[in-house]
Amino acid sequence: MFSPSxxxxxxxxxxxxxxxxxxVSTNDLAERLGVTPGSASGMVRKLAEQGLLEHVPYRGVRLTAEGRRLALQVIRRHRLIELFLAEALEMPWDRVHAEAEVLEHALSxxxxxxxxxxxxxxEVDPHGDPIPSADFQLSGPxxxxxxxxxxxxxxxxxxxSDSDPEKLRYLAAQEIALGAVxxxxxxEPFGGPLQVSHEGKQHALGEQLARAMRVALLAEEES
Ligand SMILES: [Zn+2]
Structure with missing residues (x-):
């Protein structure tokens, strides 16, 4: 068993x-996790000792096959928990991520x-993120x-992206759900909003929000 951190x-x-x-550089890792570069390099050493990471000279670190399996297992549990909370308990999609961040480490x-x-x-969680299979395959559209x-x-x-609950609440309030065309x-110029039409209604969506949303082009017969 590996520790939550x-x-x-x-x-x-x-x-x-x-x-x-x-x-991946230690600095990028520290920034993503909101820790100092010093504590990130301490943890990088620990993961390398446990056979989860290997050093790439002058570049940073990458996951070993075992490290990749561990990551995919935690991601699988995270996304399954999110979907379970949303479907079985009807928890709104902006709240499931925070719960899953904790529970992912405790699931047997x-x-x-x-x-x-x-x-x-x-195959996908409430945010459309693909759920890795039980044998650690991950694929998405x-x-x-x-x-x-x-x-x-x-x-x-x-x-x-599930990282900003406010964006998710905003989309829910606009009634723009996954699957929407x-x-x-x-x-608008200079990084201004995008004018988007959805079910006959027009929305001005900010640049940051539009970046967090992923779309798939429609197949010929749908468009
Ligand atoms: Zn999540």
Missing amino acids: VQDYAKAVFALEDRAGAA EELEHLIAERLGHP DTISLAELAENTRARFVRV VEVIGR
């Missing part, structure tokens, strides 16, 4: 590696299995951020 570091390295497609393998079974072995969507193109809103109909 070791699990959090493995998860953070996984996310940064995934985004950059390269080794048996409970993980029971939840997955009860939910019918789901190709998406782009809504901010990058070309004007007058319709796309399906399929995924949203959206179209960018205009863009």
